[in-house]
Amino acid sequence: xxxxxxxxxxxxxxxxxxxxxxxxxxxxxxxxxxxxxxxxxxxxxxxxxxxxxxxxxxxxxxxxxxxxxxxxxxxxxxxxxxxxxxxxxxxxxxxxxxxxxxxxxxxxxxxxxxxxxxxxxxxxxxxxxxxxxxxxxxxxxxxxxxxxxxxxxxxxxxxxxxxxxxxxxxxxxxxxxxxxxxxxxxxxxxxxxxxxxxxxxxxxxxxxxxxxxxxxxxxxxxxxxxxxxxxxxxxxxxxxxxxxxxxxxxxxxxxxxxxxxxxxxxxxxxxxxxxxxxxxxxxxxxxxxxxxxxxxxxxxxxxxxxxxxxxxxxxxxxxxxxx
Amino acid sequence: xxxxxxxxxxxxxxxxxxxxxxxxxxxxxxxxxxxxxxxxxxxxxxxxxxxxxxxxxxxxxxxxxxxxxxxxxxxxxxxxxxxxxxxxxxxxxxxxxxxxxxxxxxxxxxxxxxxxxxxxxxxxxxxxxxxxxxxxxxxxxxxxxxxxxxxxxxxxxxxxxxxxxxxxxxxxxxxxxxxxxxxxxxxxxxxxxxxxxxxxxxxxxxxxxxxxxxxxxxxxxxxxxxxxxxxxxxxxxxxxxxxxxxxxxxxxxxxxxxxxxxxxxxxxxxxxxxxxxxxxxxxxxxxxxxxxxxxxxxxxxxxxxxxxxxxxxxxxxxxxxxx
Numbered sequence: 001x002x003x004x005x006x007x008x009x010x011x012x013x014x015x016x017x018x019x020x021x022x023x024x025x026x027x028x029x030x031x032x033x034x035x036x037x038x039x040x041x042x043x044x045x046x047x048x049x050x051x052x053x054x055x056x057x058x059x060x061x062x063x064x065x066x067x068x069x070x071x072x073x074x075x076x077x078x079x080x081x082x083x084x085x086x087x088x089x090x091x092x093x094x095x096x097x098x099x100x101x102x103x104x105x106x107x108x109x110x111x112x113x114x115x116x117x118x119x120x121x122x123x124x125x126x127x128x129x130x131x132x133x134x135x136x137x138x139x140x141x142x143x144x145x146x147x148x149x150x151x152x153x154x155x156x157x158x159x160x161x162x163x164x165x166x167x168x169x170x171x172x173x174x175x176x177x178x179x180x181x182x183x184x185x186x187x188x189x190x191x192x193x194x195x196x197x198x199x200x201x202x203x204x205x206x207x208x209x210x211x212x213x214x215x216x217x218x219x220x221x222x223x224x225x226x227x228x229x230x231x232x233x234x235x236x237x238x239x240x241x242x243x244x245x246x247x248x249x250x251x252x253x254x255x256x257x258x259x260x261x262x263x264x265x266x267x268x269x270x271x272x273x274x275x276x277x278x279x280x281x282x283x284x285x286x287x288x289x290x291x292x293x294x295x296x297x298x299x300x301x302x303x304x305x306x307x308x309x310x311x312x313x314x315x316x317x318x319x320x321x322x323x
Numbered sequence: 324x325x326x327x328x329x330x331x332x333x334x335x336x337x338x339x340x341x342x343x344x345x346x347x348x349x350x351x352x353x354x355x356x357x358x359x360x361x362x363x364x365x366x367x368x369x370x371x372x373x374x375x376x377x378x379x380x381x382x383x384x385x386x387x388x389x390x391x392x393x394x395x396x397x398x399x400x401x402x403x404x405x406x407x408x409x410x411x412x413x414x415x416x417x418x419x420x421x422x423x424x425x426x427x428x429x430x431x432x433x434x435x436x437x438x439x440x441x442x443x444x445x446x447x448x449x450x451x452x453x454x455x456x457x458x459x460x461x462x463x464x465x466x467x468x469x470x471x472x473x474x475x476x477x478x479x480x481x482x483x484x485x486x487x488x489x490x491x492x493x494x495x496x497x498x499x500x501x502x503x504x505x506x507x508x509x510x511x512x513x514x515x516x517x518x519x520x521x522x523x524x525x526x527x528x529x530x531x532x533x534x535x536x537x538x539x540x541x542x543x544x545x546x547x548x549x550x551x552x553x554x555x556x557x558x559x560x561x562x563x564x565x566x567x568x569x570x571x572x573x574x575x576x577x578x579x580x581x582x583x584x585x586x587x588x589x590x591x592x593x594x595x596x597x598x599x600x601x602x603x604x605x606x607x608x609x610x611x612x613x614x615x616x617x618x619x620x621x622x623x624x625x626x627x628x629x630x631x632x633x634x635x636x637x638x639x640x641x642x643x644x645x646x
Contacts (some may be wrong), residue, residue, distance in 0.1 A: 098571075103571050103572075103604065104571065105570065105571050109457060109541070110457060110458070128538065129567065130538065130540045130567055131566075131567045131570045131571060132540070132541040132542075132546075132570065133538045133539050133540055133541070134432060134433060134457050134458065134539040134540075134541050135433070135457065135458055135539045136539060137537065137538035137539025137540065138538060138539055140537075140538055141538050214460065214463075215451065215453065215456045215460035215461060215463055215464050216456050216457040216458045216459060216460025216461055217453045217455070217456055217460065218432070218455040218456070218457050219455075223455075223546060223547075223548075224546075224549075224570050224571060224573070225546075225548045225549065225570070225573035225576065226547075226548065229573075243454075244452065244453055244454045247428065247454045247455065247547050247548070248421075248426050248427065248428050248454060248547060249426075250547070250548035250552075250573065250576040253548065253573040253576060253577075253580075254576070254580070257576075257577065257580035257584060258584060261580060261581060261584035261585045262584045262585075281426065
């Protein structure tokens with residue numbers, strides 16, 4: 001590996017960093033110590049999976065996908081296995097990736113059988129001339145390229161069945177839900193952003209969407225510019241929150257635009273969009289973001305956001321509540 | 324009406340303007356005089372329909388929808404009746420609207436039976452808590468609210484059947500298509516933007532997407548920020564072109580961002596995005612745009628773009644080629 005030979009002076013390693021989120025819909029009052037420990041362990045596992053890629057000089061896109069696959073495979077998050085259920089009791093998952101070096105992007109909406117929707121999003125980017133594929137058509141691409149498919153039962157967990165039942169009973173009784181419950185229903189998306197040793201940024205987002213969703217509702221996660229954006233010249237962003245507001249506010253791209261056009265730092269731009277503009281419109285949620293120098297930002301205007309960071313030193317930092 | 328009484332001095336009418344497009348995929352060498360006359364007549368009819376709304380003090384959103392409905396109902400454009408056909412020989416239409424006063428938005432993707440997808444996009448905005456609905460779910464909302472549905476035959480025209488056959492034969496024979504044919508296949512979207520007498524902006528976009536499309540491909544037309552955006556503080560934009568590039572470039576919102584963050588005029592911002600940034604990435608197409616003072620821009624980097632403008636004087640201007 002370059003710079004690692006004992007004959008040459010050690011070249012300082014280029015900085016790299018991976019940031020992940022497991023959703024902004026955390027209801028901290030309902031978070032048992034057992035659940036919190038399980039969530040923290042899985043977030044750490046995801047960080048380590050991405051770190052292993054980056055440490056070897058791998059691409060930020062590979063690190064983002066490695067991390068997100070761990071979160072999709074865990075029943076604890078609203079993506080892949082354990083995704084929330086639609087009004088019909090099925091799963092309909094959305095995901096997207098963007099490569100900051102080429103500004104190529106891929107996304108899928110409403111997939112029902114693909115084990116790792118984030119892999120399919122990448123396949124759309126790399127193997128088709130398209131950016132966004134929806135429904136059964138997206139699954140055809142998964143089959144053509146041999147991506148693992150799963151029966152519906154793989155994705156559906158008992159806690160999600162109970163959650164759907166609870167929400168539908170509340171809806172039927174016309175009882176107004178507490179705000180934190182409403183937020184929790186809308187959120188729980190997972191995502192990752194990374195800067196690799198080559199200076200390339202990437203972003204990925206994956207979700208089951210909203211619990212009890214109807215009418216083929218698509219949120220911000222598969223929408224480039226809203227729930228996902230990456231451009232080496234500015235930043236990589238993944239969002240989680242009330243998707244309709246993220247779409248209307250073009251949240252992810254707006255952070256990049258504030259950096260490029262107004263010269264704001266990543267932290268100032270992310271803060272402006274999430275804590276001021278999005279909030280003013282009435283939208284709850286948060287983002288994770290990284291710029292080309294390895295600066296990171298993780299603002300959220302909701303109660304909590306599952307999130308974690310790992311840098312070259314390999315020491316993961318995980319947080320849930322406001323700090 | 325205020326200011327119209329003979330007892331008071333006439334109050335100068337607030338400026339208003341409607342701009343429409345019928346797609347950037349014009350192949351001017353294939354445009355017969357008969358077809359050109361028919362296109363011009365329909366664009367004029369659409370402009371007059373929107374003007375009638377604006378003249379009475381109606382809302383920009385109503386004017387945009389009135390104009391787009393004329394284009395959807397005409398077999399000459401790639402939206403509603405006369406939409407291009409998918410690989411299966413069906414129609415799958417996308418549409419979106421955005422209200423610049425509230426920044427509320429509505430969009431639908433992959434609808435097959437709704438006579439006027441632009442009306443359904445508005446219904447999603449006004450009658451549901453969602454922004455984007457896809458496929459059969461979107462049609463459920465159309466049925467719930469009594470929007471006219473049509474059998475597949477209503478949408479499918481003989482020229483579109485022949486076009487699909489031609490494209491599929493070319494694909495089968497592996498023959499490389501001329502660039503202008505490829506562009507024509509990808510484009511033909513319709514759209515409208517307006518400023519009303521109350522100073523409110525609105526944008527609408529409607530399309531049948533790409534001819535011979537597969538895999539549930541969704542283009543930029545239903546993506547807020549990409550093919551559609553409106554905000555009273557900056558501008559209203561509707562795009563037409565190679566949708567994948569419009570999504571990756573977040574074209575419509577980027578024009579607004581350049582105005583808001585860099586202080587560019589509408590014309591300079593639209594030019595920067597369409598003629599420089601989009602072109603540099605390899606994307607062909609154009610936009611129509613209007614700002615809060617009634618300034619307009621209609622840049623396109625393709626061979627031609629069907630377009631038209633009408634202001635308070637009620638005299639329509641229509642153009643197809645570069646000027």
